[in-house]
Amino acid sequence: MKVAIIGSALSGNKGAAAMLESAVHHLTERHPDVQISHLSMYPRSDAELNNHSNVTVMDASPLRLGVLINGGALAWRVLPFARESIESGVPEVGALAQADVLLDQGGITFVDGRTKFLIYNVASILPALFVRTPVVKCAQALGPFKTAANRALAKALLPRMAAIVSRGAVTQEHLDGLGLTNTVAGADLAFTLDVTPADAAAADAKVDASFFAAGDVVGVSPSQVLRAAAEGRGEDYVQQIVDQIDYLTETMGRPVYLVAHSTRPNEKTHNNDLPVCRLIHERVASPERVLFPDGELSSQELRSLIGRCDLFVASRFHAMVSSLATGVPTLVLGWSHKYREVLDMFDLASWALPADGVDQATFEARVSELDAGKAQVRATLADRFPAVRAKAMEQLDVIDQVAGQKPANLD
Incomplete structure (x- = not known):
């Protein structure tokens, strides 16, 4: 063949x-x-x-x-x-x-x-x-x-x-x-996509795996696509994500895994979230509480790490796919119908928000609500994933x- x-x-x-x-x-x-x-x-x-x-x-x-x-x-x-x-x-x-x-x-x-x-x-x-x-x-x-x-x-x-x-x-x-x-x-x-023990070990070799030991990490995956759209509207996308992360670390007291889910070994921004993640990491209030692997990880390594999070905030589509596939309750800040129609398969479309319409107060309310209801969301993910x-x-x-x-x- x-x-x-x-x-x-x-x-x-x-x-x-x-x-x-x-x-x-x-x-x-x-x-x-x-x-x-x-x-x-x-x-x-x-x-x-x-x-x-x-x-x-x-x-x-x-x-x-x-x-x-x-x-x-x-x-x-x-x-x-x-x-x-x-x-x-x-x-x-x-x-x-x-x-x-x-x-x-x-x-x-x-x-x-x-x-x-x-x-x-x-x-x-x-x-x-x-x-x-x-x-x-x-x-x-x-x-x-x-x-x-x-x-x-x-x-x-x-x-x-x-x-x-x-x-x-x-x-x-x-x-x-x-x-x-x-x-x-x-x-x-x-x-x-399957993640093998070898994939998990490879991920451990590239990050400090102890960061996830307490089981309370919140993953955040920004998007260069959303950054470009926000800046086109005259908005400071980097500061928006910084404010969201600061709420997670300073108010909720949670460590954050900052995920660059699209990476290239240069400063070109097409298909590359590394530059925007670097800017975000430089501005956050407590960088020591934010794990940011500044480099390229494989799709399997990324899924292994995303699966260790307690909650996830996704703006990259396939970062969302990995969090859903690994049973992690997820809040989606998206820009297209492609996010909501996948969440619909899990009966979780209510956790999708349009990225261009989310202010800080809305983010704080929704991520706190997700945290409070995460047990039920996990159960729903576990129930629906085999069929998906x-x-x-x-x-x-x-x-x-x-x-x-x-x-x-x-x-």
């Missing part, structure tokens, strides 16, 4: 890494002979982090994807006599042409208000269509589709997907509004069906 994957990465956003790691793990478990071509937007750093012998990291950095891979795939389609030369010159096109299926793991695509990402959303799937490789859009948020450009592109391309796995009821409603018949209700594949994980696993059957494969372990 040959699989190509695009839209995720091992470096940068660790939510994307969790989706990729989960896909590789489960596909390899089901198909021991599977060969995976990972078309990465960060090929150099992903190659350094790749420890899977059956995964080949290929260069799908934005410019190469938009020009060479899309152009090469189109040439492959219209110039049959040149296909061998094209596949040799642009090996990513060859990998797509030879794949049984392309998995698009973009976490959120074809969404109004994200016009600048539309080009990448299209460029990620168009080459596979050119070379006639079926595309499965793995569980992700899509829509709404009200703006002209987004709606036109969605209506042109989404019906051509072999399957689209929605990540919640709101996304499914948006897809139904387009009249699509190729959709399947699912859940984020990152809910299936099972729903996430169902998309592997969709992938096998599209690829025309039967899992080896079901023979």
Whole structure:
């Protein structure tokens, strides 16, 4: 079996890494002979982090994807006599042409208000269509589709997907509004990410594990995306998070684990929460009560540490996924329907707040309320999680069906 994957990465956003790691793990478990071509937007750093012998990291950095891979795939389609030369010159096109299926793991695509990402959303799937490789859009948020450009592109391309796995009821409603018949209700594949004892030990080696010994840590995951939006409104996002952390440490008396859930080894802010976390850590009233690992941790290491928290405040989507998956009561400060529709699966949507509408008084009231009711929230998470994980696993059957494969372990 040959699989190509695009839209995720091992470096940068660790939510994307969790989706990729989960896909590789489960596909390899089901198909021991599977060969995976990972078309990465960060090929150099992903190659350094790749420890899977059956995964080949290929260069799908934005410019190469938009020009060479899309152009090469189109040439492959219209110039049959040149296909061998094209596949040799642009090996990513060859990998797509030879794949049984392309998995698009973009976490959120074809969404109004994200016009600048539309080009990448299209460029990620168009080459596979050119070379006639079926595309499965793995569980992700899509829509709404009200703006002209987004709606036109969605209506042109989404019906051509072999399957689209929605990540919640709101996304499914948006897809139904387009009249699509190729959709399947699912859940984020990152809910299936496993943390091994080796992963936990690796996390212990990178932080002071004794910080979590008392069992009262509150995790906080800020977001560079929210920072940019807040600063666009003239607000001081860093100070907002500082005030929230100071309430946790000074008033509630709780230690805080400050989580950079999207990291890159530079000062670029795209897919990088490290710069904003550094600014926050510099300003808090009691930095000695705030654990901030200033560097890159794997998605499994992050999940291991998040799972040791007593409460969690999430602004990064997949930090929320990790806290929910590990049974940690979570207050979500989000910016999209993608947060609420996942919390709906746990009947916990009341713990989602719009980040741009939360003042300090509201934050203090809600986090205190969560603390008071955490036992019931934990019970609800424990009760609902098995069904959510099972729903996430169902998309592997969709992938096998599209690829025309039967899992080896079901023979």
